[in-house]
Amino acid sequence: MKYLHQLKGEGARAVPLAGHVGFDSMPDQLVNKSVNHGFCFNILCVGETGLGKSTLMDTLFNTKFEGEPTQHNQPGVQLKSNTYELQESNVRLKLTVVNTVGFGDQINKEDSYKSIVEFIDTQFEAYLQEELKIKRTLHSYHDTRIHACLYFIAPTGHSLKSLDLVTMKKLDSKVNIIPIIAKSDAISKSELTKFKIKITSELVSNGVQIYQFPTDDETVAEINSTMNGHLPFAVVGSTEEVKIGNKMVKARQYPWGTVQVENENHCDFVKLREMLIRVNMEDLREQTHTRHYELYRRCKLEEMGFKDTDPDCKPFSLQETYEAKRNEFMGDLQKKEEEMRQMFVQRVKEKEAELKEAEKELHEKFDRLKKLHQDEKKKLEDKKKSLDDELNGFKQKKTAAELLQSQAQQAGGSTTLKRDKERKN
Amino acid sequence: IKNLEGYVGFANLPNQVYRKSVKRGFEFTLMVVGESGLGKSTLINSLFLTDLYSKDYPGPSLRIKKTVQVEQSKVLVKEGGVQLTLTIVDTPGFGDAVDNSNCWQPVINYIDSKCEDFLNAESRVNRRLMPDNRVHCCLYFIAPSGHGLKPLDIEFMKRLHDKVNVIPLIAKADTLTPEECQLFKKQIMKEIQEHKIQIYEFPDIEDDEDSKLIRKIKERMPLAVVGSNVVIEVNGKKVRGRQYPWGVAEVENGEHCDFTVLRNMLIRTHMQDLKDVTNNVHYENYRSRKLAAVTCNGGVDTSKTKNQMTRSPLAQMEEERREHVMKMKKMETEMEQVFEMKVKEKKQKLKDSEAELERRHEQMKKNLEAQYKELEEKKRHHEEEKSNWEAQQRILEQQKLDASKTMEKNKKKGKIF
Numbered sequence A: 001m002k003y004l005h006q007l008k009g010e011g012a013r014a015v016p017l018a019g020h021v022g023f024d025s026m027p028d029q030l031v032n033k034s035v036n037h038g039f040c041f042n043i044l045c046v047g048e049t050g051l052g053k054s055t056l057m058d059t060l061f062n063t064k065f066e067g068e069p070t071q072h073n074q075p076g077v078q079l080k081s082n083t084y085e086l087q088e089s090n091v092r093l094k095l096t097v098v099n100t101v102g103f104g105d106q107i108n109k110e111d112s113y114k115s116i117v118e119f120i121d122t123q124f125e126a127y128l129q130e131e132l133k134i135k136r137t138l139h140s141y142h143d144t145r146i147h148a149c150l151y152f153i154a155p156t157g158h159s160l161k162s163l164d165l166v167t168m169k170k171l172d173s174k175v176n177i178i179p180i181i182a183k184s185d186a187i188s189k190s191e192l193t194k195f196k197i198k199i200t201s202e203l204v205s206n207g208v209q210i211y212q213f214p215t216d217d218e219t220v221a222e223i224n225s226t227m228n229g230h231l232p233f234a235v236v237g238s239t240e241e242v243k244i245g246n247k248m249v250k251a252r253q254y255p256w257g258t259v260q261v262e263n264e265n266h267c268d269f270v271k272l273r274e275m276l277i278r279v280n281m282e283d284l285r286e287q288t289h290t291r292h293y294e295l296y297r298r299c300k301l302e303e304m305g306f307k308d309t310d311p312d313c314k315p316f317s318l319q320e321t322y323e324a325k326r327n328e329f330m331g332d333l334q335k336k337e338e339e340m341r342q343m344f345v346q347r348v349k350e351k352e353a354e355l356k357e358a359e360k361e362l363h364e365k366f367d368r369l370k371k372l373h374q375d376e377k378k379k380l381e382d383k384k385k386s387l388d389d390e391l392n393g394f395k396q397k398k399t400a401a402e403l404l405q406s407q408a409q410q411a412g413g414s415t416t417l418k419r420d421k422e423r424k425n
Numbered sequence B: 001i002k003n004l005e006g007y008v009g010f011a012n013l014p015n016q017v018y019r020k021s022v023k024r025g026f027e028f029t030l031m032v033v034g035e036s037g038l039g040k041s042t043l044i045n046s047l048f049l050t051d052l053y054s055k056d057y058p059g060p061s062l063r064i065k066k067t068v069q070v071e072q073s074k075v076l077v078k079e080g081g082v083q084l085t086l087t088i089v090d091t092p093g094f095g096d097a098v099d100n101s102n103c104w105q106p107v108i109n110y111i112d113s114k115c116e117d118f119l120n121a122e123s124r125v126n127r128r129l130m131p132d133n134r135v136h137c138c139l140y141f142i143a144p145s146g147h148g149l150k151p152l153d154i155e156f157m158k159r160l161h162d163k164v165n166v167i168p169l170i171a172k173a174d175t176l177t178p179e180e181c182q183l184f185k186k187q188i189m190k191e192i193q194e195h196k197i198q199i200y201e202f203p204d205i206e207d208d209e210d211s212k213l214i215r216k217i218k219e220r221m222p223l224a225v226v227g228s229n230v231v232i233e234v235n236g237k238k239v240r241g242r243q244y245p246w247g248v249a250e251v252e253n254g255e256h257c258d259f260t261v262l263r264n265m266l267i268r269t270h271m272q273d274l275k276d277v278t279n280n281v282h283y284e285n286y287r288s289r290k291l292a293a294v295t296c297n298g299g300v301d302t303s304k305t306k307n308q309m310t311r312s313p314l315a316q317m318e319e320e321r322r323e324h325v326m327k328m329k330k331m332e333t334e335m336e337q338v339f340e341m342k343v344k345e346k347k348q349k350l351k352d353s354e355a356e357l358e359r360r361h362e363q364m365k366k367n368l369e370a371q372y373k374e375l376e377e378k379k380r381h382h383e384e385e386k387s388n389w390e391a392q393q394r395i396l397e398q399q400k401l402d403a404s405k406t407m408e409k410n411k412k413k414g415k416i417f
Helices: A023-037 A053-060 A112-132 A162-171 A189-205 A218-228 A269-279 A281-303 A318-424 B010-024 B040-048 B105-123 B151-160 B178-194 B208-219 B259-269 B271-295 B302-309 B313-413
Strands: A039-046 A078-088 A091-101 A148-153 A177-181 A241-244 A247-254 A257-260 B026-033 B071-079 B082-090 B137-142 B166-170 B231-234 B237-244 B247-250
Touching: A023 B010, A023 B026, A023 B071, A023 B082, A023 B259, A023 B271, A039 A053, A039 A112, A039 A281, A039 B010, A053 A091, A053 A148, A053 A269, A078 A112, A078 B010, A091 A112, A091 B010, A112 A162, A112 A281, A148 A162, A162 A177, A162 A189, A177 A189, A177 A269, A218 A269, A241 A257, A269 A281, A269 B010, A281 B010, A318 B313, B026 B040, B026 B105, B026 B271, B040 B082, B040 B137, B040 B259, B105 B151, B105 B271, B137 B151, B151 B166, B166 B178, B166 B259, B231 B247, B259 B271
Parallel strands: A039 A091, A039 A148, A148 A177, B026 B082, B026 B137, B137 B166
Antiparallel strands: A078 A091, A241 A247, A247 A257, B071 B082, B231 B237, B237 B247
């Protein structure tokens, strides 16, 4: 039982159709499925406190998002994210807005970019983990990866701050960066042109890769390439409405005039909305998935020691790699276990030797004492013996003397007796 | 859900998706399975209004097969600006042998190998755009016996229903009258249910109108089809059909057969869903089975295996590593404890033995001292006695001397008579 792959021709051959088959409805089928499933989009706003990030989001999405304006006294950079379910006609969008809180407020800003990079990586990691699970549910997974990063540049009119360059350089390989000049109603038109040129040249000279609106699709190539020339967009945000003529428009009212948010002569807000939402939202999502996420994934897997086998010969076999990795890993663990056991065996040996040594010393000590004791005992014995000898000698002497005395006494006793008798008489 | 006032623009997202999908193009793999002569190739040609198999590219039916083969043909078709890469997988020889045991195996192998290719491509470190060659739909041709399913039909569908979307079709339906067809369909559906075969289910659409349509179509399952490569003129219209002396069986006539239903379902409305079910259900099943075999290594403990399934293999290794570290730590502390205890024991023993020896030595010393004392006492006593006696002796001597002196004196005095 074999199976053959018989490709007719080198790949697919084109065949003519004799009538309407109906697969031209495929894009519609796909669209219907997407609409039913709902869309999701995640925006990250990076910029110093007070540059109008929250206001711009409110203005872009025509809705008041939650949150109090932040103070400037944050100890570090934190990321706060909020998710909203929006609907426009029949399209549902799960929008997540992530704000950097406290960015640029510290005296030492060296680590400011770190928490942002960490946040972006965490979302990639979560997706990667889901993708690698054995039982996974990718099609219902809530994608939290950041699709677009709006970088808010302060409207100084001069150039980019070093913090901006450093941060954008760290982020450009991880996320689609769209730089915007915030609160641009503080800059005059001529200053703005110069400012934009300066910013663009600084970005180029520092090798910062910002997001380019795609020009490969003829339908949108023209408008996208025109817009690419207007970057960075100079925006103004406002949720307050002012009556201009007979319409209520979003605007900021000054004594010297009214800045209309949606007036393309006043600022690039409309351009931003067009590019970010109406034309390229899907491309931003796609780039995030096929470029930024793939880069993260590749780096992560290489870090863990995975690699593809030679692309020329056998195709990469998942099982083999996992198997090899696992065996290596298990072998490693076993080795560690063995090492620890050996260490203990060694310690036990050493300790045993130590204690044996101590025991030996103890016995030696007591042997010495015993010997001393023996010597003492001997001395005592000798003394005893000499005393006994003396005693015996004395006894003999005594006995001998007593014998003599008793003899003498017997003789002398009779004399004394006689004398005493005479005395009596 | 917030409904927006004023224009934002993401309502244009569907158009963006549309645009991108057209640019990318589409791909679809359709497999046809059934005995020879059931009109499989003809049906494909009718479905796609093309001569997939022609003189230059002859279909498998024109070649004699001894064993079951699985062959694929790839064609590129374009319509309304939409490009479709269509792969037709044919299984010549299926069910044609005398002994058809395991004739489904090459089919299963083919489907699995496509899933394997996709899995490998998906698991690479360096991933490129992956072509999707997985089988999205399997049309299974049932011979129009009018009675019921054959054992081979049941066996095949049972083995493949959890690997691919199976759509059973009654082939050459123009040999059955409408009543025969109805009964046949009822019987087939009954047997399918009895054997718990899960054929592809057209999902309900939320739209009320369409859902009524869907239900009507579901009642016509399995679809009875007729195919034709020939165009005939009927009442001034050019139609595909089969010319009989008694009339023309029109392929696209809903009263003659369910061909249009099939075409509409398969191509016009549910092609994307067939791909989605293949990707989200059949492929995922394949993948989780494959990965479980690798990483769980036939785990006996089911609760542990369950946990492993919800974790990625990398996380699984991490978890195992962590567990092992804890185990090592525990082992270390245990060993340490045992070690300490043993050392303590030995030290205690040593101490005890030292104490014992010490005690004994003390005792011996005391003993010796006592003996010394005794000796001293004895000596002293003896000395005392000796000196007393010597003193006594001296007195006696003196007395003796005195006595002898007095005697001498008395002698001299003549007191002696």
